[in-house]
Amino acid sequence: MLTRFPNGVPMHSTRQRPTGFPRHLPLLLTLPLLLAACGGGDANLDTTPTRAMTVVAATGKAMAGAAVTVQDAAKATVGSGTTDANGKLVLNLPASAAAPFLLTVTPTSGSAQYAVTVKETAVNVTPLTSVLAMQLLGTTPAATSASQLAAVDGTKIATAQTQLSTALADAMRAMGVSATYDFVNGPLVPGSSTDAADKLLDQLAVKVSGTDIDIVNTSGAILAQSTGGSVPRATGTALLATPATPTARQQQLMAMVPGTAAAPVFIEVALDELLPTQPAVGYDQIYYKLGRYSAEDLIMDKTNKPKKFAELCEANGQDDVVTKTANVTGATLIKPPAAFACKSPVGTKPGDMKTVVVGPGGKLYLTDGHHTFSAFWNADGGVNQKLKVWVKLTDNLSKLNEVDFWSAMKAGKKVWLKDGANRPIVTGQLPQQIGLAALGNDPYRALVYFTRDAGYIVPEASTEFLEFYWGDWLRSKIDLAGYDLTSSASYSSAILKASQAMVALQATDVVSGGNTAASLGWSGKLDTKALDDLVTPTGKLTYSIAYKKTLAK
Incomplete structure (x- = not known):
């Protein structure tokens, strides 16, 4: 619209331009084009918004000068840097980075620590967040896949935190840490004398071996454990506990020097x-043994060489029971007849004897003989717990703390950490005594026993837990759920199938635990006579099934 001055000359309207619309806009719009035309500007300038993540890395004291790497849900590296003297680092994550994040902190010396988080503002990386990371990922964080990482969410992290807090409840309470403390994103002041969370870290260490985790106190006593990403399990040991004073007997055992194959050392122990x-x-x-013992007890006066006394002599390295020295009605292992005698002195046949290791505090750990000694334990109505037997001392590891002791036992393959269903366990789940009431049942371990001589022959120098390695392998070859193990015919069929699978191997085939078939006693030839012997009136399977049926009554 035009208006006119009094002299009739038209003039423009005085209405204002819209707010924020600069008069020089045309020039601004053309400036980038001019710059581009003459080569100006920075084509590599990244104007994408970033988000700040504050990392605190500590093991009690700050992890200074440690390399930090952050990976997002796709396992793409979205941030890296080095911590300062206080173990801190502020990183800028690109807007494209998607949670959850895996943080890896690698110190100048020592083990890397990890954390998994969906929160960004403040993230702790400590030995305890490493435990959570392994639990959430089900594997070592360095080996995790993008799909494993992407599957983690806030709910899973919260659940894992609760489980770890439960396992460490006593330790947290002792240090004044709240039961609801957030290990990953909670406040943490490394090196502080007043910060409860940092004081807790000062009193703990985390030992990792493969997928096994032990959380220990400063004495090396195990407070909590997990394996393969399982829920951490408290052992009942207090954070500030001091080792108990060994008894005189335990001190005596701790002072013993173990023997060798050429010069074995024997000790007498109670079951x-x-x-x-x-x-x-x-x-x-064990049912076979108990079944035979019980059957012979009924006709003891007519049994020239009672099996239970023969096995006691054998276990002591004394060859066999002397004929007609133990066949007295009512005789028990712990109260044998006065005339009871073995053919040879203790240790004459050391290869027949069971083995033990002295552990921390002078405790005795049985590494071979669980079946024989459990049969003794349960024989005679269960009165033999104090029965004295002779064993070989192969190792004295009493100077080690608890966590180092079990590390040595694992390295030496002197412990079997799978339950009766072949599921991994931690050392804290091992029973505290032998006998059927304490030990679980592994039906495949029994199956292997019945294949002895038919499918394999126990080598003279056999590895510990030989039958468990065979049983581990047989689980993929035969499903015992498809057999009636109270039927001689059905059970025999399972034993035959297992034996056939064993002899079909080649000597160099790996069976389990890195052991070849040859090292586990592979024979390559099926012995059908050994199978037939199982089901005779006095056969092992016959006694076993008969005894098992008495338990069901």
Whole structure:
């Protein structure tokens, strides 16, 4: 619209331009084009918004000068840097980075620590967040896949935190840490004398071996454990506990020097002193022994060489029972007849004897003989817990703390950490005594026992837990759920199939645990006579099934 001055000359309207619309806009719009035309500007300038993440890395004291890497849900690296003297680092994450994030902190010396988080503002990376990371990912964080990482969410992290807090409840309470403390995103002041969370870290250490985790106190006593990403399990040991003073007997054991194959050392022990190094046995194998013992007890005066006394002599390295020295009605292992005698002195046949290791505090750990000694334990109505037997001392590891002791036992393959269903366990789940009431049942371990001589022959120098390695392998070859193990015919069919699978291997085939078939006693030839012997009137399977049926009554 035009208006006119009084002289009639038209003039423009005085209405204002819209707010924020600069008069020089045309020039601004053309400036980038001019710059581009003459080569100006920075084509690599990234104007994408970023988000700040504050990392605090500590093991009690600050992890200074440690390399930090942050990976997002796709396992793409979205941030990196080095911590300062206080173990801190502020990183700028690109807007495209998607949670959850995996943080890896690698110190100048020592083990890397990890954390998994969906929150960004403040993230702690400590030995305890490493435990959570392994639990959430089900594997070592360095080996995790993008799909494993992407599957983690806030709910899973909260659940894992609660489980860890439960396992460490006593330790947290002792240090004044709230039961609801957030290990990953809660406040943490490394090196502080007043910060409860940092004081807790000062009193703890985390030992990792493969997928096994032990959380220990400063004495090396295990407070909590997990394996394969399982829920951490408290052991009942207090954070500030001091080792108990060994008894005179334990001090005596701690002072002993172990023997060698050429010069074995024998010690006499009571059955109730022995701690198992496996969580399960094959019940049906022990049922055979108990069935035979019971049957012979009924006709003891007519049994020239009672099996239970013969096995006691054998276990002591004394060859066999002397004929007609133990066949007295009512005789028990712990109260044998006055005339009871073995053919040879103790240790004459050391290869027949069972083995033990002295552990921390002078405790005795049984590494071979769980079935034989459990049969003794349960024989005679269960009165033999104090029965004295002779064993070989192979190792004295009493100078080690608890966590180092179990590390040595694992390295030496002197402990079997799978339950009767072949599920991994931690050392804190091992039973505290032998006998059927304490030990679980592994039916495949019994199956292997019945294949002895038919499918394999026990080598003279056999590895510990030989039958468990065979049983581990047989689980993929035969499903015992498809057999009636109270039927001689059905059970025999399972034993035959297992034996056939064993002899079909080649000597160099790996069976389990890195052991070849040859090292586990592979024969390559099926012995059908050994199978037939199982089901005779006095056969092992016959006694086992008969005894098992008495338990069901």
